[in-house]
Amino acid sequence: MENDKESIKVLDECANLQRKKGNDYQNSHSIIKQADYYPRGVSTLLDIVHAKMLRLRSVIAAMEHDPSYVPNFESVEDSAKDMINYCSFIVSYCRGGMDGQVEGRDFLNRPTSAEASKQISAIRWTGEDAVINFKCGGRETAVYITE
Numbered sequence: 001m002e003n004d005k006e007s008i009k010v011l012d013e014c015a016n017l018q019r020k021k022g023n024d025y026q027n028s029h030s031i032i033k034q035a036d037y038y039p040r041g042v043s044t045l046l047d048i049v050h051a052k053m054l055r056l057r058s059v060i061a062a063m064e065h066d067p068s069y070v071p072n073f074e075s076v077e078d079s080a081k082d083m084i085n086y087c088s089f090i091v092s093y094c095r096g097g098m099d100g101q102v103e104g105r106d107f108l109n110r111p112t113s114a115e116a117s118k119q120i121s122a123i124r125w126t127g128e129d130a131v132i133n134f135k136c137g138g139r140e141t142a143v144y145i146t147e
Helices: 006-025 042-065 076-094 113-119
Strands: 120-126 129-136 139-145
Touching: 006 076, 042 076
Parallel strands: none
Antiparallel strands: 120 129, 129 139
16 A cells, blocks of 8 residues: 555545545434435536535635645645546446435436336326326326327
8 A cells, every 4th residue: 555656545535434424414413325425317417516626726716826725625636636526426326336316316316117107107198288196206207299
């Protein structure tokens, strides 16, 4: 481990950070699972990575224009480590290995076609209009489609 490249050391630090933060976000007394934070699956995670990248760009721009600028909260290194961890969450989610992922849903947390067909309970045509009944959040819901 002493002879590891610095980048490997960074990955080890990120793994340790992920474990520590995981204890805060999904502690043993909570019903919240990791996947609960990402309702749109990988899309939500990409939004977070994008926000981290914007944070980095903002801080770096401030530092470029003011050499004495010091970030108030997250440093460039902190933001980069967060991005690494969120990117690992993307891979985990794509593999279906994130705690709390629901079977029968894809990488965007959408029902797969088999799961989606179970959700739809009825489709009725009323003249030129259609009514689709489906389950949403455990409740029966109807959508009316008109021309």
